[in-house]
Amino acid sequence: MKARVAIAAGLVGLGLAGCQSTQDRSAELEADGADLVKQTKRDIGAENRQIDVVEQVVLSDVNGTAVAVVLKNTGNEGLTDAPIQINVKDAKGRSVFKNDLAGSEPSLLQVPVVKPKSEVYWVHDQVVPTAKPKSVDVTVGEAKPLPEEIPELVVSEPKLKEDPVSGLEVAGTVINKSDVEQTNLTLYAIARKGGKIVAAGRGVIPKLKTDGTPASYHIFFIGNPSGADVSVIAPPVNFSGGS
Numbered sequence: 001m002k003a004r005v006a007i008a009a010g011l012v013g014l015g016l017a018g019c020q021s022t023q024d025r026s027a028e029l030e031a032d033g034a035d036l037v038k039q040t041k042r043d044i045g046a047e048n049r050q051i052d053v054v055e056q057v058v059l060s061d062v063n064g065t066a067v068a069v070v071l072k073n074t075g076n077e078g079l080t081d082a083p084i085q086i087n088v089k090d091a092k093g094r095s096v097f098k099n100d101l102a103g104s105e106p107s108l109l110q111v112p113v114v115k116p117k118s119e120v121y122w123v124h125d126q127v128v129p130t131a132k133p134k135s136v137d138v139t140v141g142e143a144k145p146l147p148e149e150i151p152e153l154v155v156s157e158p159k160l161k162e163d164p165v166s167g168l169e170v171a172g173t174v175i176n177k178s179d180v181e182q183t184n185l186t187l188y189a190i191a192r193k194g195g196k197i198v199a200a201g202r203g204v205i206p207k208l209k210t211d212g213t214p215a216s217y218h219i220f221f222i223g224n225p226s227g228a229d230v231s232v233i234a235p236p237v238n239f240s241g242g243s
Helices: 002-014 022-040
Strands: 051-061 064-073 079-089 095-098 110-114 118-127 135-140 153-155 159-163 167-176 182-193 196-208 215-220 229-233
Touching: 051 079, 051 135, 051 196, 064 079, 064 110, 064 135, 064 196, 079 118, 110 118, 118 182, 118 196, 153 182, 167 182, 167 196, 167 229, 182 215, 196 215
Parallel strands: none
Antiparallel strands: 051 064, 064 118, 079 095, 079 110, 079 135, 153 167, 159 167, 167 215, 182 196, 182 229
C-alpha cells in the first residue's frame, strides 16, 4: 500500500500524464481487502479419520446461540488441540455462521483433549448467526499426539441454581492434582433430557494453581437445563511446566 502511494506521488512530481483512476484504485483496495480476508480465514486441513462426530446440536434462546458437539476417538492414540470447524446453517441449508477466523480464542477453535477409545464433548457458545440457525456441520482436522501423562483435574458435582440476574447456572469447583498450573482453563457443560442435549455452556478459570486449593466455576447455559442431567468437564490445557 505505501509503495503504491510513493510511486503515484513520484509520477505527479514528474508531471507525467495518465494518473491512476478512482475505479482502478477502488479495484486495488478491494483486492487488498480480499487478500486480507483470505489471510485471516482458518484452514483446519485434512479431516481427522480417527475422530467421529457422534452428536451435534444447535441451541438458541434469548441469550444467544450455541453449538454442542460430542466426539469419539476411535483410535488407540490420544489427541490434543484437535482443530474443529462448525458450519451453522439455516432451514434452507445456507451457511449463517462459521468459526473460521484465525486469531479467535483457542477454545473456540480446537478441542484440547480427546483420549483414546473415548468420547468428549465441546461447546461453542459465541455463535452469532446471520439468520435463524437450524443445523450444523462439524469437521475435525488432524491433531497432535496427546502426552502419555496429562494433569489430573478433578471437577466437583455440578450444582444447578438460579441466579437472580442471569438465570440458571451450574456451579462447582475444580482441583488441580498435578504440578502443572493451568491458565485460561475452559470448562464445558452439557445438559441432557431424554437422551438429547437441551442446553450447553462454557466457563473459564483464569488460573488453576497446583496447591490443591479448589477454584470455583460458574457456567451459564444457552437452552434450558431444568430437570436435565448436567455434566461438566475441564480438560487440561497445559501439559508441562513450560507450556
